[in-house]
Amino acid sequence: MGDAVFLGLSYEQVINKYKNTVGAVCLMRLKNWADAEDCFQNTFFKLYRNAPDFNDEAHLKAWLIRVAINECNKYIRKNRHHAELDKVSDGAVDFPQGKCDMSWALLNLEKKYREVLYLHYAEDYKINEIAQILDKSPNTIKTLLRRGKEKLKKLYGGDGE
Amino acid sequence: MSEFNFDKLKNLDIPQSWVDSALDVPKIKEKSPVVFINFRRVISAVAILLVVCVVCLSPLFFKNSNDILPIASNNPTEQTNSSQYDETTKTEAENNTDATEKIETQTPTRESKTNLLTESTEKSTDSPTQAQTEKVTPTKKPQSEPIEDPSGQPSNPNGSVLPDGPEGETDAPGAEGDYGNLSGIVLEGFTKDSCLTGSGNVYCSIYEYRTGSPTWSGNLYVPKFEADIEIYYTPQDQSDRDVYLSYNMENSGLLLKPGKYRYYFVNENGTQLYTSIFSVSK
Numbered sequence: 301m302g303d304a305v306f307l308g309l310s311y312e313q314v315i316n317k318y319k320n321t322v323g324a325v326c327l328m329r330l331k332n333w334a335d336a337e338d339c340f341q342n343t344f345f346k347l348y349r350n351a352p353d354f355n356d357e358a359h360l361k362a363w364l365i366r367v368a369i370n371e372c373n374k375y376i377r378k379n380r381h382h383a384e385l386d387k388v389s390d391g392a393v394d395f396p397q398g399k400c401d402m403s404w405a406l407l408n409l410e411k412k413y414r415e416v417l418y419l420h421y422a423e424d425y426k427i428n429e430i431a432q433i434l435d436k437s438p439n440t441i442k443t444l445l446r447r448g449k450e451k452l453k454k455l456y457g458g459d460g461e
Numbered sequence: 462m463s464e465f466n467f468d469k470l471k472n473l474d475i476p477q478s479w480v481d482s483a484l485d486v487p488k489i490k491e492k493s494p495v496v497f498i499n500f501r502r503v504i505s506a507v508a509i510l511l512v513v514c515v516v517c518l519s520p521l522f523f524k525n526s527n528d529i530l531p532i533a534s535n536n537p538t539e540q541t542n543s544s545q546y547d548e549t550t551k552t553e554a555e556n557n558t559d560a561t562e563k564i565e566t567q568t569p570t571r572e573s574k575t576n577l578l579t580e581s582t583e584k585s586t587d588s589p590t591q592a593q594t595e596k597v598t599p600t601k602k603p604q605s606e607p608i609e610d611p612s613g614q615p616s617n618p619n620g621s622v623l624p625d626g627p628e629g630e631t632d633a634p635g636a637e638g639d640y641g642n643l644s645g646i647v648l649e650g651f652t653k654d655s656c657l658t659g660s661g662n663v664y665c666s667i668y669e670y671r672t673g674s675p676t677w678s679g680n681l682y683v684p685k686f687e688a689d690i691e692i693y694y695t696p697q698d699q700s701d702r703d704v705y706l707s708y709n710m711e712n713s714g715l716l717l718k719p720g721k722y723r724y725y726f727v728n729e730n731g732t733q734l735y736t737s738i739f740s741v742s743k
Contacts, residue, residue: 320475344483422467422471
């Protein structure tokens with residue numbers, strides 16, 4: 301394996317550290333394990349191939365998320381003539397419906413809300429940071445977040461905060 | 462912040478096979494480092510070498526042709542013949558430039574792209590098409606007559622190349638009416654974000670590699686983060702972001718004969734962003 305080092309972390313350490321984040325982003329986007337695996341690999345391969353200079357680990361993590369999203373978009377583009385991935389249910393990610401955990405509900409939301417909600421609640425990114433990662437304005441992110449929360453609550457069956 | 466709990470998604474049990482596969486990719490890559498590591502650099506180095514060669518050698522060619530003509534024509538009649546020859550070639554050249562002008566007026570979109578492409582070389586040449594040709598296949602220009610080719614391969618406003626031109630045209634690769642398979646061909650390129658002016662247009666032009674005749678110029682609209690563009694996020698230095706350009710030929714509706722082609726990505730300012738070669742097979 302290569303001897304590439306990213307902020308003092310070896311390539312393998314980076315994969316182990318961020319595999320959950322990248323995996324979750326890919327799964328959220330594609331909702332299918334097999335498709336997500338391809339994008340997961342491509343994301344880390346691009347890290348290895350491009351070996352960008354990162355300022356800190358936050359930068360590295362944001363880069364990985366951005367590239368993972370790009371990879372998923374590219375994957376969807378390449379396969380759009382076969383089937384709309386969102387409509388594929390066979391082999392799709394299926395989390396059991398639970399009282400506490402709402403991962404299942406998140407996956408049933410529209411794509412545009414999924415990332416924003418996940419980055420905000422699971423990865424603890426602030427609105428401005430999400431805006432930077434997704435290259436959207438903070439106001440757009442705020443709106444997506446608010447509407448996504450409402451939809452999530454409706455899906456979950458809750459009645460508000 | 463804790464009103465929603467996505468722990469299952471956050472703490473996914475990523476299969477070890479995913480990690481192993483991700484680790485294996487660089488292993489495979491290291492077996493053929495030239496292809497993966499230096500591919501872009503090799504292309505740019507070759508391109509620079511070609512340009513340098515053309516710049517250095519082209520005066521020699523012109524000088525030689527001037528030297529030979531007077532030596533070959535020692536008597537006055539021959540000299541007059543040669544001068545007549547010069548005049549005829551001059552008029553032919555003028556006719557050719559007229560022809561190209563006519564062609565360009567017929568296809569104004571192509572002209573604008575041509576201007577974008579050859580902005581730097583226009584100072585020395587009147588005809589943008591000629592300049593373009595020199596840029597693509599500079600060493601082969603004297604043999605081929607690429608000026609005539611555009612009329613033979615008109616492009617419609619949608620960008621698709623129409624079937625064969627006038628009879629007798631043999632410059633196009635492949636058999637007449639026999640188009641290649643474009644499935645799986647994606648024209649790719651890399652550039653820096655600073656080379657793109659906002660969310661604008663990127664022009665994609667395709668030329669026959671052998672003759673240098675323009676085959677198609679397309680207006681490839683690339684809004685950031687959408688269909689055909691991909692930006693690797695580097696928030697600390699926005700201008701240094703790597704931008705990936707791609708154009709899927711499969712969906713382009715183009716009809717290209719089997720052969721070798723060169724493509725250019727050019728931004729709105731006419732700056733060449735990327736160029737490379739692709740082949741169309743049967």
